[in-house]
Amino acid sequence: VRAIQSHGEDLEEARAGMRAALNLSGVDRDFLERGSVVVREGEVSLTSWADAFVRNLPVNVAPFRYGERLTLHCGTARVECRVYPYEKREIPPGEGGYARVRFDEPLPLIGGLRFILRGYRRLENFGYTVGGGVVLNPRPPARNPARSSPAPLEILMGGNERERVETAVRESAEKGITVVEIACLTGLGRKRVEEAVRGLVEEGVLVISPDGQVFPAGEVEAGKKLVLERVQELNRREPSRDGFSPGEVVGGVRGFPRSLLEFALRELAREGKVQKGAAGYLPAVRKEEKTSLEMIARCVESRGVEGPTPAEISRETGIPERDVRNLLGRLVREGRAHRVRDFYFSAEVVESVAEKVRSHFREKEELTVSEFRQLIGTSRKYAVPLAELLDQLRVTVRKGDVRVLWKR
Structure with missing residues (x-):
């Protein structure tokens, strides 16, 4: 605004109710039409x-x-x-x-x-x-x-300031709303809205996300519940995954704005209900799950080179097979176990087998399945998947019916 006039007189400012003319820079007169208004950017849409x-x-x-x-x-x-x-x-x-x-x-x-x-x-x-x-x-x-x-309109019409602010937030729960937008929706001044929001946040009625979106606390709690269920569902489907991206998590939840769901996910991580790894989010291990996790780890370790399947672990420990699979996935992600086909081997056992194979190649150039089976003292049922695992770990390379030492 380069200049302000009212009834032919230059003014420093114009107040509500005054008839004023504005000299605007960077605005073409042909762009203006009846009903145009001058506002701060982002305040009115x-x-x-x-x-x-x-x-x-x-x-x-x-x-x-x-x-x-x-x-x-x-x-x-x-x-x-x-x-x-x-x-x-x-x-x-x-x-x-x-x-x-x-x-x-x-x-x-x-x-x-x-x-x-x-x-x-x-x-x-x-x-x-x-x-x-x-x-x-x-x-x-x-x-x-x-x-x-x-x-809701009855409150916006006749409620007090805090009631109107709370109703404005609830009316905008599907999209999210900022303090500036609340001020425009209610017609209250920004300072009055900030004061009302501050009080409602202190009372636990509203929540403000890091990006300035204001949500009803109840909506955030409902969103957190659905997001946690979504993370758990994804983990059940793919227990061996190292984590799930925010897009995968919130993309599967309907009925809430994305900004609320992303905020709910961060809150769950802060509360320790989900954990964030290098590849994304995973359910946190509950106290009762830790006991089951250690039982499964001991079962896998005790079987040595005869790696058990989830069904066998379930029968031995009494833990439901679905839970066994989820916790085995966690052992794999933590580097405590390896999976090949549907068999699980402890990391220590696999390293011991790999060392025996390296010793074999100090004297010979090739290794057959029969030699490998005799080397580790197990049946073909377990020798074949273990040999495939060593290929995956770049200890050996398969060439036809034999394996040779993997060379960098």
Whole structure:
């Protein structure tokens, strides 16, 4: 803003209610049109519908019916619109009610703005004005007003500041909302909103994420529950994975904004309910799981070169097979065990076998399955998968029916 004038006089500032002219730099006059407003960047956005309290003037001869076509005047803007009263109630002359108003063209609106509604037929001795109202929520959630209760709008209309702020956050739970956006939605000043949010956070009613999004605490708790279930489900499907990315986790949860779910995931990690590894997130080991984990580790270690399957471990320990598979995956990720086919071998046993194989290659250049079986003292059932495991670990390389030492 390069200059401000009011009634031909230069001013340093213009206040609410004043008629003023602005000299704006970097704005082409042809770009401006009726209804344009000057705002701080990011504070006000265009909207194609808003929830409002609408009043039908006593001089009007007809009620406002569901889908009533009218012309709306707000500030200097003039647009065609339709009025949809909540619960599909008509608004008779002389009465008011809550409604969703849809505009033919997007408008820049904030809560608390008043507007005039005009009809298409001139009223006797009055003109075309048939009603008016006040904007209560310029960014309402998607819902059918015919089947919805106007209870949130009643709070936005007549509640105290903290009630209005809390309702604004709940109304925006699907998208998330910042303090600046709350101020625009409610029409309250930013400082008053910041004070109200601070108090509600201290009471545990609201939660603020690191990126400044404000959410109802109850929604965050519900999101955390679903995110934790999602991590556990992914781990059950692929127990050998080293972790799951935030995208994999939150992408499978519906009904919550992504920003809330990502915040919920970080909160779960902070609380120790999930753990973050190099490859992503995994369920944290609960106290009762640690006992089961050690039982499984001892079972695998005791079997030596005859690596057990999950079913065999389940029968021996009494732990359900599904849980056995999940915990075996954790042993593999921690480097305490190796998996090949459906057999599991302890890391110490595998290293011992690898050392025997290296000793063999100091005297011979090749190793057959029969020689390998005799070398480690086991049957072909376990020798073949162990030989494949040594190939995977780059101890040996298979060439036809024999194996040779892997060379870097």
